[in-house]
Amino acid sequence: MVEMSTTLSGRRLANPLMTASGCAANGQELHRFFDVAGLGAFVTKSVMADPRSGRDTPRMAETPSGMLNSIGLQGPGIAAFVEHDLPWLASVGATVLPSIAGGSSTEFAHVAAALRASPAFGCVAGVEVNISCPNVANRGLVFACDPLASAKVVALVREQLPRDVPIFAKLSPDVTDITTIAAACVKAGADGLTMINTLLGMAIDTDRLRPQLGGVTGGLSGPGIRPVAVRAIWQVRQAMFEGRIPTVPIIGVGGVRTGNDALELVAAGASAVQVGTATFNDPSAPMRVLAELTELLETKGFASFADVVGIAHVR
Template sequence: MVVDMSVTFTGRTLPNPVMTASGCAANGRELHRFFDVSTLGAFVTKTVMMDARSGRGTPRMAETASGMLNSIGLQGPGIRAFVAKDLPWLKSVGARVLVSIAGNTAGEFADVARVLADSDAFDCVVGVEVNISCPNVANRGLVFACDPLASGKVVALVREQLPRDVPIFAKLTPDVTDIVSIADAAVKSGATGLTMINTLLGMVIDTDLLRPQLGGITGGLSGPSIRPVAVRALWQVTAAMREGRVQRVPLIGVGGVRTGRDALELIAAGATCVQVGTATFNDPTAPQRVLTELCELAASHGVDRITDLVGIAHDRMVLP
């Protein structure tokens, strides 16, 4: 049985729902050595900011049970270098690109979006992922996505700088009391979709040296250990959309996906697309393998289209 794996969001059609996750595959060249990145639904870039950034001090990574902590600090060459070198390369290999952007202030997000929209290779961009899960330097380090007003302001400013037909996905943090309220604020401000979830804030202490293991003290927890949190977040926002409390928009699920079965769990909770991140560190072919496994699983469930499985778990709850 052949399953139609294509997905459509805000007028853009992707051949399949599997993407990379921001920050886990650089900007494409490294992963392209292992498989053709154009075979994925989309390639998600490392988050890019306005200016070059050296990132945080070392050590930057620490292994944890069923995951890892990273404290990279959004290191990168800046948006102008990105549009001069990385984006044209991605276009040259036929990749569909979801560009992840961030800023120290709400205005900087808009500046990055403007430079991106003016770039010669912008036509390979299928959407922009707005990483509001990073700290707001203008507000003493408050994470944008922890505050509905701050989230909405960033999304609104980015929306003004991009063509109306370019989807905007606000990337949300799970480190909040009510993720539905943040989702609602982002959508009302112009987000045409949501990415859930970013890493969870965590910390590891070296019990030999009795000091923090990361140079930046805290870091982002990713990997299989956070998948249940991603499933919960997707479930809550999807339920709110079904109940009419939040406008319906497509969701991208991310967090601990290693296998096709993991991806299917996020889709059943409400995700239209899924991203594969930390798994690529020990298996660079993980995104392609997940896609193959997801195709086989979809066929085993007897559906004609992968989209038939989006949010299906909401219709199959076991009632008390």
């Protein structure tokens, strides 16, 4: 059997498969289809400080190779999350990677502090910092598109969490040079990176000749973005090999539907893989992908998952 455990910044996970933020709510919905404790980690929907109603409808639109979403980070806020959702995840034995978001760097810090204060914080294996949010203090500029803004968020979140709880900055592909953003985040205290978030896209209803989404633009996800994820992971991992960025683990995400898709991200340099959009039509997709990936590695003669991480760089 292949040893499928992975270690992310000192935290050992039983396997490398995770949900992707925003695609599986906060656990209870997906738990009806499989035991979420069987995942390497369950990644929650991004949570902000206050309750948020989200963007105008329609919020979703199909594309030929994925989907556009314009949800707007709808959610009940951090107080409800730590009172209800996190304790439930802890009660079923899940390993949790909460995703946090904010409209300002100080909001990120507030959410991180509230998370740490939760009695259920023991189930948290790390925190994903969703910096792909508009910065309300800077005319809506997305944090993840600016090295300094990204670094400030990461530094403030790092101050609020115990040193043994790793934080993973989730990067946007909508930048000229993703290695610059990655380097800024790691220098500011990120223990790892999640790559990539959705690409900004738009669809026009050609019957009504108007935008399909109420919010006009939305995040493109699904199979169509996987080559972008592979490229981004490759570039950042290569920068690490060359010493331009300190070596930290990468969590790969973007268009994974099968074990073979996951293997592509891992070979490019990902130490863990998230499954997102695929769960909309196959709720068991994360566990299926894990089984397929395990079988692939066994067929190829690998003894452990760790042996394959970044292997494409040395072949």
